[in-house]
Amino acid sequence: MAEQHTTTTKTTCPYCGVGCGVLATPLQNGTVQIEGDETHPANLGRLCSKGSALGETVDLGNRLLHPKVHGKRVSWDEAIVSVARGFSDIIAKHGPESVAFYVSGQVLTEDYYTANKLMKGFIGGANIDTNSRLCMSSAVAAYKRAFGSDTVPCSYEDIELADLVILAGSNLAWCHPVIFQRLRQAKEDRPEMKIVVIDPRKTSTCDIADLHLSVKPGTDATLFNGLLHYLKKEDYLDLEFLEAHTEGFAAAMTAAKTSAGSIPQVAAVTELQEQDIVKFYQLFASTEKVVTVYSQGINQSTSGTDKCNSIINCHLATGRIGKPGMGPFSFTGQPNAMGGREVGGLSNQLAAHMEITNPEHHDRVSRFWKADNLARENGAKAIDMFNEVASGKIKAIWIMATNPVVSLPDADKVKVALEKCELVVVSECEQFTDTTELADILLPAAAWGEKDGMVTNSERRISHQRAFLPLPGEARPDWWIITQVARKMGFEAAFPFEKPADVFREHAQLSAFENDGERDFNIGGLADISDEDYDNLVPVQWPVMENTEMGTARLFTDKRFFTPSGKARMISVEPKLPFNPTTEAYPLVLNTGRIRDQWHTMTRTGRAVRLNAHIPEPMVQIHPLDAATFELVDGALAEVSSQWGEMIVRVVVTDEQRPGSIFVPIHWSSQYASMARVDALVASVYDPVSGQPESKHTPVTIRAY
Ligand code: SF4
Numbered sequence: 001m002a003e004q005h006t007t008t009t010k011t012t013c014p015y016c017g018v019g020c021g022v023l024a025t026p027l028q029n030g031t032v033q034i035e036g037d038e039t040h041p042a043n044l045g046r047l048c049s050k051g052s053a054l055g056e057t058v059d060l061g062n063r064l065l066h067p068k069v070h071g072k073r074v075s076w077d078e079a080i081v082s083v084a085r086g087f088s089d090i091i092a093k094h095g096p097e098s099v100a101f102y103v104s105g106q107v108l109t110e111d112y113y114t115a116n117k118l119m120k121g122f123i124g125g126a127n128i129d130t131n132s133r134l135c136m137s138s139a140v141a142a143y144k145r146a147f148g149s150d151t152v153p154c155s156y157e158d159i160e161l162a163d164l165v166i167l168a169g170s171n172l173a174w175c176h177p178v179i180f181q182r183l184r185q186a187k188e189d190r191p192e193m194k195i196v197v198i199d200p201r202k203t204s205t206c207d208i209a210d211l212h213l214s215v216k217p218g219t220d221a222t223l224f225n226g227l228l229h230y231l232k233k234e235d236y237l238d239l240e241f242l243e244a245h246t247e248g249f250a251a252a253m254t255a256a257k258t259s260a261g262s263i264p265q266v267a268a269v270t271e272l273q274e275q276d277i278v279k280f281y282q283l284f285a286s287t288e289k290v291v292t293v294y295s296q297g298i299n300q301s302t303s304g305t306d307k308c309n310s311i312i313n314c315h316l317a318t319g320r321i322g323k324p325g326m327g328p329f330s331f332t333g334q335p336n337a338m339g340g341r342e343v344g345g346l347s348n349q350l351a352a353h354m355e356i357t358n359p360e361h362h363d364r365v366s367r368f369w370k371a372d373n374l375a376r377e378n379g380a381k382a383i384d385m386f387n388e389v390a391s392g393k394i395k396a397i398w399i400m401a402t403n404p405v406v407s408l409p410d411a412d413k414v415k416v417a418l419e420k421c422e423l424v425v426v427s428e429c430e431q432f433t434d435t436t437e438l439a440d441i442l443l444p445a446a447a448w449g450e451k452d453g454m455v456t457n458s459e460r461r462i463s464h465q466r467a468f469l470p471l472p473g474e475a476r477p478d479w480w481i482i483t484q485v486a487r488k489m490g491f492e493a494a495f496p497f498e499k500p501a502d503v504f505r506e507h508a509q510l511s512a513f514e515n516d517g518e519r520d521f522n523i524g525g526l527a528d529i530s531d532e533d534y535d536n537l538v539p540v541q542w543p544v545m546e547n548t549e550m551g552t553a554r555l556f557t558d559k560r561f562f563t564p565s566g567k568a569r570m571i572s573v574e575p576k577l578p579f580n581p582t583t584e585a586y587p588l589v590l591n592t593g594r595i596r597d598q599w600h601t602m603t604r605t606g607r608a609v610r611l612n613a614h615i616p617e618p619m620v621q622i623h624p625l626d627a628a629t630f631e632l633v634d635g636a637l638a639e640v641s642s643q644w645g646e647m648i649v650r651v652v653v654t655d656e657q658r659p660g661s662i663f664v665p666i667h668w669s670s671q672y673a674s675m676a677r678v679d680a681l682v683a684s685v686y687d688p689v690s691g692q693p694e695s696k697h698t699p700v701t702i703r704a705y
Contacts, residue, residue, distance in 0.1 A: 009468035010037055012455055012539075013051045014106065014448035015599050017332035018042055018178045019457025020051055021539065024449065024468050031055050032449065032468070040539055042156060042457055048177035049597050049611065056608040058449055058469065064431040065473025068442040076474060076484070082441055083398070084488035086423045087123070090396045096125030096375070100385050100394045103345060104401035105132040105334025106600075108453030108465060110503035111478035112336070113343040114495070115400065116351060118482055119379075120344065121371035122491045126356055126379030127394065129347040131402045132337040133382040133691055135296060138304030139330035140341060141690040145305070145571050146312045147556070148563030149520040150341055150353055154291060154327040155459045155541065155553045160186040161325030164194045164287040168220060168311065169297020169696075173204035174596040176295075176331055176458075184208050194287070196280055198223065199297060200591065201621075201663060202656040211279060214658050216271040217589050218697050220298055221575035223270050224310035226260035227281050228253065231317055236285040241319030245559045245567050252313055252570035259575050269575075284314065289325035296333060296593065300696045302579040305689040309571035316568050322556030331458045333594075338456035342521055342542075343507060347379035348691075352511040353521040368513050369494060381691030382408065383684045390417035398425040400478055401445065403601040405434035406669040409693045410644050410684040411677050427478055430603045434670050434677070444475040448604070451477040453500045456542070461551075462523070463539040479503055501534040512545075520555065520562050578697035579685040582660075586642060586699035588626065589661040592678050593696075598667040618676045620649040620702065621663040627653045630702050637705040640664065642698050645680030648673070648705055662702065666695075 008025040021040020025033040032055035038045035067079030074082070090098050101119050103112060112130075119128040140150045147153075159165055160182060172180040187193045187208055197209040198220065206212045215223060231237055232253055242249050260266045263281075267274045284290060292315065298307045312328045320326040332338055344351040354361035356378055366374040380388050386408060388394040397418070408414045418424050418438040426439035429447040436442055449469040456462050479500060486495040497503045505527065512524025525544040529537070541551035561568045582589060597614035599605040606612065620640055622632060632638055634653040639646055640662070649664060657663060668676035681700060686693045 007468070009466050010464070011466045011468065012335070012463040013047070013054065014335050014465065015050050016176055017334055017337060017458040018176050019335060019455060019461060019463055020047055020178050021463065022047070022051060022054065024054070026468055030059070032058050040463070042459070042461060042539070043178045046178045046181050049614070050599060050605055053608040053611050056610070057604045059607065060472050061607070062431050063472060063475070064428050064436070064442060064444040065475060066444060067474065070440060076476070079441060079443060080484045080488050083425050083485050086441070087396055088489055090423065091123060094395060096123045097127060098394060099123065099125065099396045100127035100380065100389070102382065102385060102397060102399045102402065102404060103128065103130045103340070105130060105135065105332070105337035105340055106401045107478050108336060108451065108455060108500070109339035109343060109507065110453040110500040111400070111482065112340050112345045113351065113503055113507045114479045114482040114497065116344045117369060117494065118486045118491070120350065120356070120375045121369045122373060122486065122489070122494060124373035124375055126347050126375035126377060127385060128345065128379060129382045129385050130340050130345045131382070131404070131407060132332070132334060132340050133346065134300070134407070134693060134695065135333035136299055136330060136337050137346065137690040137692045138299040138301065138687055139308050140346070141305040142308030142312060145309060146316070146569050147561045151520045151555050151562065152330060152458065152460055153321055153555045154329040156182065157553065158291050158325050158327060158329070159183055159293065161289060162193070162291040163289040163325070164196070164283055166196045166198065166284070166290065166292040167205060168198040168292060168294040169299070170293050170295035170331060171199065171203040171205050171593065172293065173207065175333070175594050177596070180205065194283055196283065200658040200661055211276065211283070213272055213276055213280060216269070217591065217661055218301065218578040219270045219575070221303065221307045221310040221573050222260045222266055223277070224314055225256040225573055225575060226263070226266035226277065227284055227314050228256040228310070228317055229261055230281040231285055231314065234285055237317050238319030241559070242317060246316050246570050247565060247567045248570040248572065251572045255572035255574050288320070290320050291325065291327055291329055293329045293331055295331045297696060299692055300694060301692070302685055302687050302694045303576040304687045304692050306573045306576065310573045313570050313573065316570055322554060322559060324554070335457070336455040338458065338460065339454060342456060347381055351507070353519055364514055365510070368510050371494065383686050383691065383693055386414050386417050389421050395421065396423035397421060398427070399435060400427040403433050403435045403603070403669065405438065406601045406677050407666065407679055409679055409682040409695065411679040412645050413684070427481055429475070432671060433601065433603060443481055444473060445481065446471055446475045446477045450475065453479070454504060460541045461539050462542060464537055499531070501529070501531045504534060505529060518562065579694055580683055580697065580699050582699045586701050588700050588702060590640065590642065590681060590698040590700040591661055591663045591696050592666050592682060593663065595665045595667065598665070600667065601669045602667050615665070618647065618649045618665065618668045618673070618678070619652050621652045621654050621657045622702070623657040623659045624653050624655055625659050626662070627651065632702065632704055638702050639705045640681060640700050640702050642681040642683070642700045644683055646675065647678055647681060648675045662700070
């Protein structure tokens with residue numbers, strides 16, 4: 001007998017930064033029927049394997065359903081008092097810099113806004129950072145250097161309109177699968193469209209590539225500097241655009257020429273064939289409509305910001321920005337990394353893309369929030385935050401919707417730091433994770449399908465995640481939990497929120513407050529949104545001003561940037577090699593990343609049997625030459641180790657891997673096996689500009705286990 005359907009809810013997928021629209025229909029057998037939403041502009045009805053399996057992940061096994069203090073179930077009132085008192089006491093004794101929040105690109109914009117307001121506005125410190133630091137902070141820093149603002153210029157539609165799509169450090173097929181589907185369809189429709197993949201690995205994305213450049217890990221900036229120099233030498237620059245709309249061109253060209261002034265020079269550094277480099281450069285030079293998509297392979301580097309700017313430089317030099325089918329386009333990993341940026345979720349930002357250390361911005365936010373105690377100094381970025389927990393400088397930390405004992409570099413050090421920390425509060429959906437095991441106070445958070453609020457995807461599109469399931473046990477949404485703690489800490493007047501729409505309206509009002517166009521993030525057109533319109537909001541790309549209520553598909557169409565001069569900045573990039581080179585003891589490069597069917601530390605995707613079937617256990621991909629050198633057999637177990645830690649993995653021998661480099665997925669935790677966390681091996685070195693760790697280049701060795 002067919003299942004009897006109840007109501008269908010339009011919502012948004014909680015996984016990657018594509019931000020697909022989902023139709024969710026709870027069935028009477030307790031599962032949820034999932035379909036792609038054909039009206040959502042991001043996916044137009046498509047879903048990937050993870051999104052289509054969402055209905056299989058809503059059961060309550062391992063759910064955290066009640067607040068707990070030191071392992072004992074307590075009421076919400078007791079839990080809220082314990083958190084508020086714990087934080088207040090430590091702040092009173094040691095100051096606002098002695099406490100921290102570590103949040104997540106998984107939380108909704110309203111949650112992010114509330115946490116940021118509490119920490120920066122009312123506690124008065126800026127130690128709030130997010131796991132998005134690990135995925136896109138280099139892209140943010142590079143946009144700000146180039147445009148004076150954290151502005152993603154493009155739309156997904158531009159990828160389909162382009163005649164050349166460059167995918168740099170992006171395994172689109174596995175990490176942003178629905179955009180890969182759209183790109184593949186566009187190429188089928190227009191076979192003359194060209195696709196270039198720049199990646200040390202031959203990933204599934206290469207299936208549709210006209211050219212795959214298996215670049216030496218860490219040398220992307222030399223490749224793009226070489227392109228910039230080639231464009232000048234071969235007379236392909238848009239001199240009119242450069243003269244009228246950019247600054248810093250001469251210095252950027254000199255840096256490009258010095259580091260990558262000839263094809264043999266580029267070939268020597270990148271270990272690419274000269275003819276492949278020329279083919280790539282000629283394709284870029286001779287194609288007007290070019291989009292360059294870049295992701296973690298570029299960002300996760302000790303020089304990630306420079307790498308992003310080396311890409312942006314090439315688009316500025318040819319005026320290929322702000323027009324259909326053109327532009328540099330960073331992709332975020334998480335569903336709401338962009339929403340986090342909007343509300344100031346990074347420790348060096350204020351809400352609405354303003355800066356803590358900019359006196360004008362500080363004054364404006366302080367007046368808007370009526371916050372006399374607004375933080376004046378940037379806080380600790382993710383890696384430093386946990387270093388400060390380890391050193392005892394930070395004595396209380398509240399972790400929300402993330403699992404840093406698995407996902408942060410040097411993960412064993414993070415674990416020891418939390419073990420020693422005076423107060424660890426964890427808001428989570430799951431009862432047992434590597435991080436919840438170390439919590440003094442556990443707060444049960446609502447999960448996808450149970451909570452309501454906004455997320456922003458990689459193309460700046462704000463979409464609604466809507467609730468369609470009842471709250472289980474005593475689980476509550478994050479914005480509600482933070483609001484209760486803020487009130488208990490004495491900040492009642494600043495936290496009057498009774499529902500997500502109240503938070504969103506304030507967020508929209510702040511974005512438009514004294515903003516006559518000098519700041520990119522502006523959703524003032526939604527500042528007076530009614531509860532009903534909030535409930536029914538259709539996906540829309542910011543800026544959403546009163547005169548652009550339908551949103552904005554493309555930025556910089558008027559060639560004006562958010563710098564004081566209104567011109568974009570070309571940045572002089574001097575390519576740097578990865579911080580830790582390989583050595584005799586650690587001769588291989590460890591590259592970490594996602595696989596197609598798992599998400600983060602598997603707390604949700606791990607529930608779906610069919611998703612676990614794709615790659616069922618931790619594995620290492622290794623080239624046949626390296627497998628022979630290290631006497632490894634396909635299917636056997638191996639121990640991979642670095643200076644920082646070790647793990648046990650299944651060996652997969654494949655010539656898709658570049659010799660000298662191995663790949664291990666990021667997903668498995670100690671909940672699966674005691675030596676399954678790859679981030680225990682990864683060095684906690686980071687880009688000095690963005691704070692983003694170098695998760696793609698850790699020297700390791702390997703041996704049969
Ligand atoms: Fe979800 Fe991303 Fe898959 Fe879309 S592409 S269904 S957002 S995981």
